[in-house]
Amino acid sequence: MTEERARMSSVLGATGLVLGNVQGQGDFEVRGRVQGDIVLDGRVLVAGGALVLGTIEAIQILVSGTVRGDLIAEEGVEITGSGQVEGNVTSPRVAIESGAKVRGHLRTGDDSPVAVRGAPDLRPAVEAAPSPVAVPPVAAAAAPVAATPAAAADGAEQRAAGGKKRRRRRRGGDRPASVDANGPPTDAAGTAATHVDEGRRDTPPLRPTRPSAPLRAEGTRAEGTRAEATRAASTLDAPPSSDGRPPRKRGKALPTFVKGARGHLRG
Amino acid sequence: MADTIISSGLIIDGNLKADGSVRIDGQVLGRVQSSAAVELGPTSSVSADVQGQRVSVAGTVLGNVQASERVDLLSGARLTGDVRAPRLTIADGASFRGKVDMEAGHD
Numbered sequence: 088m089t090e091e092r093a094r095m096s097s098v099l100g101a102t103g104l105v106l107g108n109v110q111g112q113g114d115f116e117v118r119g120r121v122q123g124d125i126v127l128d129g130r131v132l133v134a135g136g137a138l139v140l141g142t143i144e145a146i147q148i149l150v151s152g153t154v155r156g157d158l159i160a161e162e163g164v165e166i167t168g169s170g171q172v173e174g175n176v177t178s179p180r181v182a183i184e185s186g187a188k189v190r191g192h193l194r195t196g197d198d199s200p201v202a203v204r205g206a207p208d209l210r211p212a213v214e215a216a217p218s219p220v221a222v223p224p225v226a227a228a229a230a231p232v233a234a235t236p237a238a239a240a241d242g243a244e245q246r247a248a249g250g251k252k253r254r255r256r257r258r259g260g261d262r263p264a265s266v267d268a269n270g271p272p273t274d275a276a277g278t279a280a281t282h283v284d285e286g287r288r289d290t291p292p293l294r295p296t297r298p299s300a301p302l303r304a305e306g307t308r309a310e311g312t313r314a315e316a317t318r319a320a321s322t323l324d325a326p327p328s329s330d331g332r333p334p335r336k337r338g339k340a341l342p343t344f345v346k347g348a349r350g351h352l353r354g
Numbered sequence: 355m356a357d358t359i360i361s362s363g364l365i366i367d368g369n370l371k372a373d374g375s376v377r378i379d380g381q382v383l384g385r386v387q388s389s390a391a392v393e394l395g396p397t398s399s400v401s402a403d404v405q406g407q408r409v410s411v412a413g414t415v416l417g418n419v420q421a422s423e424r425v426d427l428l429s430g431a432r433l434t435g436d437v438r439a440p441r442l443t444i445a446d447g448a449s450f451r452g453k454v455d456m457e458a459g460h461d
Contacts, residue, residue, distance in 0.1 A: 102373035115364060
C-alpha cells in the first residue's frame with residue numbers, strides 16, 4: 088500500500104469525493120469518487136472500487152474501477168479485468184483485459200488524434216486470453232462462403248427456413264460490408280481490442296457454414312459463387328486469420344463486448 | 355500517511371470531501387471537508403472553507419477554517435478568514451487575518 092502510494096504522487100482515498108475538475112501535473116490515483124473531469128499531465132489510476140464520472144485526459148490511464156466518461160490518453164489506456172468504462176476510448180495503445188466491460192467508441196493506433204510516441208504493440212498481452220489455435224483452413228475459407236451463397240440460396244429456401252434463415256442471411260450480408268470491405272480503418276489500428284472484437288464478429292458466420300451444404304445441390308451457380316467467395320476469402324480474410332484466432336471458445340474467454348454497426352462496444 | 359493526498363502540481367477545481375485524513379500540497383479551488391485530520395502543506399493553496407477534526411495550515415487559505423478539535427497555523431501559513439475551533443495555535447511567522455471563535459458548542 089505504501090509503495091503504491093509512493094508511486095502515485097496524489098491519491099484520493101477510498102472515502103474521498105471530489106466534486107469538480109482535477110487538473111495539473113503528476114500522477115493521480117483515484118480510490119474514491121470523482122465527479123468531474125480529470126485532465127493531467129501524468130498517469131491516472133482508477134483503482135478497483137473507484138468511480139469517475141467525467142472525462143479523463145492524461146498521459147497514461149489505468150482503469151480497474153468504473154469510469155463513466157471518455158478516456159483520452161497520449162500514450163496508453165489499460166483497462167483491467169475489473170474495469171468498467173462507459174465512454175469513448177482514444178489512445179495510440181489500448182489494452183483491455185479479459186473480464187473488463189467497455190461500452191463506447193474505441194479509437195486507437197497512429198490515426199488517433201493524440202500524439203503517438205511509437206510505443207510497442209500491446210496485442211500479445213491481450214490476445215493471451217484465448218489459446219492461439221490456428222483457424223482450420225476449411226473454416227477460414229468457408230466463412231465468407233456463407234455470406235454470398237447464403238444470399239443466393241435464400242431464393243430457394245427462404246420460405247421453408249423461416250426466421251432462422253432470415254437471421255442467417257442478415258448476418259452473412261452484414262459481415263462483408265462492415266467488417267471486411269469497410270474494415271481497414273479499424274483493422275489497420277491493429278490493436279488488441281479491435282482483434283478481440285473482430286473475433287466475436289466472425290463467430291456467427293462460422294456456424295451457418297455447415298447448414299449451407301445444400302448449396303451444392305444448386306449446381307454450377309452455387310459452385311461458381313463458392314469459387315468466387317473462396318477467392319475473396321483468400322484475399323479478404325488473410326490478415327485476420329493469420330493472427331491465429333481460435334475457432335470457437337474464443338468468444339467466451341474474451342471480454343464480452345460486440346462492436347455494433349456504429350462502432351459501439353457493449354459490455 | 356494520509357488517505358487522500360493532493361500533491362503539488364495538482365489542482366482541484368471543485369470541492370474535496372473525505373472521511374479519512376487529507377494532506378494537500380497542491381491547490382484546491384473549493385471547499386475541503388474531512389471528518390479526520392486535514393493537513394495543508396507549505397505549497398498548498400485553498401480558496402474556500404476548510405473543515406476537519408484537526409486542521410493544520412502551513413500554506414495559503416482564503417476562507418474560513420473550522421475544526422472540531424483544533425486548528426494549528428504553522429509558520430509560513432497565510433490565512434485570510436475566520437477560525438472556529440475549540441483550540442487554536444498560531445506559530446511565529448504565520449499570517450492570519452480574520453476572527454477567531456473558540457466557543458464550544460459548534461461542531
